[in-house]
Amino acid sequence: MLFSLSMQIFVRALFVVTLVAGGAGVCCQADDVATASAEKVQSTKANYFGDLKQKLTQTWPNNRLVRFVFHGHSVPAGYFRTPIVRRFDSYPVLFHQGLCERYPTAVIDVCNTAIGGENSVSGAKRFADDVLTLKPDVVFIDYCLNDRRVGVDTAQDCWRTMVEQAVAKGVMVVLLTPTPDSKEDISDPxxxxxxxxxxxxxxxxxxxxxxxxxxxxFQRLVGEGEDVTDYLSQSNHPNRDGHQVVADQILSLFE
Structure with a gap:
């Protein structure tokens, strides 16, 4: 007990000395935390699909159907210039094609439960009935563009509800940040x-x-001098090139 108390006093004293000594020590601590956080994210990406990737390499008669479900709004649904839908140029299908090329002996199914115009509030309400009943291995969620109508806090609660339902069923989940909207400055934090x-x-x-x-x-592409409109079919919908940007990122999870 005395040893534990002494250690606490020592740690607190060391922290105070670090602060007094100047910002360098504090910055170093912050950098270490940020580095550790980044490494943890990379570890999650590398290990999360380990078992599933093994299943994707199995051949007949030991393989089985592996199912991916894309849940969200008009972008994963395949809307380009509304009301035109180009499903085969959308990132769920481009991902499907790319994954089949990487795993030629796998039986891969991609389902799409996305609805144009929907936000995560209504998406969460139908998540159990429309998504989990498909018995997916992996669910992708993409609602941010339309979630601007409901606000960050409400949207995050709805996303959290969907994640918790999926995790409770043993379903893996991938979250997607939004594709661009040319009516917003993508460089504005x-x-x-x-x-x-x-x-x-x-x-x-x-x-x-x-x-x-x-x-x-997309921020990186714009920072390198690209024009964001070159990746859009209308202000808030990607064109095929924009969808390919997203598909390539998803495929990188399964290399």
């Missing part, structure tokens, strides 16, 4: 989409889930 994107990152950290950070990827 205070824009509505940026705030929703950060909310989803928080959920991914909270549940230790893989994250497809589409928003950061």
């Amino acid at each position: 205070d824009s509505p989409l940026a705030k929703h994107a950060e909310s989803i990152r928080q959920l991914a950290r909270e549940f230790e889930l893989p994250l497809v950070d589409s928003y950061s990827q």
